[in-house]
Amino acid sequence: MNNPTVAGEETEQPSAADARPANPFRYVVSPGFAGTLERLRGTLLLTTYQAGKLMAVRAHTGRVSTLLRTFDRPMGLALTGDKLALGTRNAVWFLRNARDIAPQLDPPGAFDACFTPRQCHITGDILGHEMSWGYSPEAGVGETPPDAPPTELWVVNTRFSCLCTLHPDYSFIPRWRPSFVSALAAEDRCHLNGLAMVDGQPRFVTALGRTDTPRGWKPGKADGGVLIDVPTNEIVADGFAMPHSPRWHAGRLWVLDSGQGELQVVDPKTGQRDTVVRLPGYTRGLVMHEGYAFVGLSRIREKAEFGGLPIETSGEPLQCGIWIVDLRRGVAVEFMAFEAGCDEVFAVEVLPGIRWPAIIGFKQETIDGIFIVPPT
Known part of the structure; x- marks a missing residue:
């Protein structure tokens, strides 16, 4: 791993879109962190519910810049096309990439x-955790064209131990729950928490325990985590220390064994687990892009929830930030580590092909002056 260098919090001139x-x-x-983002022509998004922020991590001319927007306990992120879904304490927000507005922001042409x-x-x-865009649960096999954009948002509803979708008439619609959970x-x-989609439908989920009582997962959190096949409701693998963020990528099933600080690959047929890389923090939040894995890391501050995990026995201080893993070599190659202001990361997302986005939030004057209307 390369030696770290300090990056300033802002590298561009202040603008109306970035006023804060x-x-x-x-x-x-x-x-090499900034150079990797520039080479991949993308921006990272991350959420931290501890600090109440949605953060964009951007790079330009070898420097890193962060953009912060405030939300109430932001957690899950899900992107499809120009639509971004963000889960918060009691709501899901939908943000649209207004490509016609970006060139008009000050300074012109910057965004x-x-x-x-x-x-x-x-x-x-609902303690909403991970979210993913997919297709309607009513869509049968072969009914959705392979190139059709996903229009249904699937949410891991942790409080109700189920997967759900949204409906304008209801808070949510329960769609699936583990077979060992007897009631909604x-x-x-x-503590159902992670979701992996395959072909637009939920395929794998993670939970912190195979339990059916209120917060029954807590006593066995160090080794009671499970990975579940959604269509069959069978346990694919168990023995995890608070697993999170299952992903289906390049024909393989990936998962974070968070309490071990590991990125693992799991054989869905046999349950065989192989460690790809061990990282210096509680791993949670995962996205794959162009041969790399972007992994969120957190420190363990809340001992009541996260204490007593295997990663604490290493004796090394735990880090918070984003680590970039080269999937071809199975090694961590770059990182961004927070020294102040943030002890945990929840979700990580990539904005592909977007190098310098603006995000319009609510606690800033610019929201009063942004109007998006059809051309007249």
Whole structure:
């Protein structure tokens, strides 16, 4: 791993789209972190519910810049085309990339995207965790054209131990729950948390325990985690320490064994687990892009929830930030580590082909002056 270098919190001139108070986050990045983002022509998004921020991590001329927007306990992120879904404490926000607005922002020509809030769906505090865009659960095999854009948002409803979708008439519609959970109840019985989609439908989920009582997963959190096949409701693998973020990528099933600080590959037929890389933090939040895995890392501050995990026995200080893993070599190659302002990362997403986005939030004057209307 390269030696870290300090990156300033802002590298561009202040603009109307970026107007905000001083950035409370302090971070260091490895020398090649910014160059990797530039080479991949993308921007990273991450959420931290501890700090209440949605953060865009952008790079230009070898420097890193962060853009912060405030939301109430932001967690899950899901992107499809120009639409971004963001899960918060009691609602899901939908932001649209207004490509026609971006060139008009100050300074002109600086931004190649502008995500603006368009809709909000009130869910109540369902402890919504990961989210993914897919197809309607009513769609049968072969009924959806292979090139059709996904239009259904699937949400991991942790409080009710189920997968759900949204409907304008209801807080949510329950669609699936583990076979060992006997009833739909607001009791966080197994801490269902992660979701992997395959062909637009939920295929694998993670939970912190195979339990059916209110918060019954807590006593066995160090080794009771499970990976479940959704269509069959069978356990694919178990023995995880608080697993998160299953993903189906390049024909393989990946998962974060968070309490071990590991990125693993799992054989869905046999349950065989192989460690790809071990990282210096509680791993949660995962996205794959162009041969790399972007992994969120967190420190363990809340001992009641996260204490007693195997990663604590290493004796090494835990890190918070984003680590980039070269999937071809199975090694961590670059990182961004937070030294202040942030102790946990929840979700990580890539905006492909977008190098310098603006995000219009609510606690800034610009929302009052952004109007998106059809041409007249």
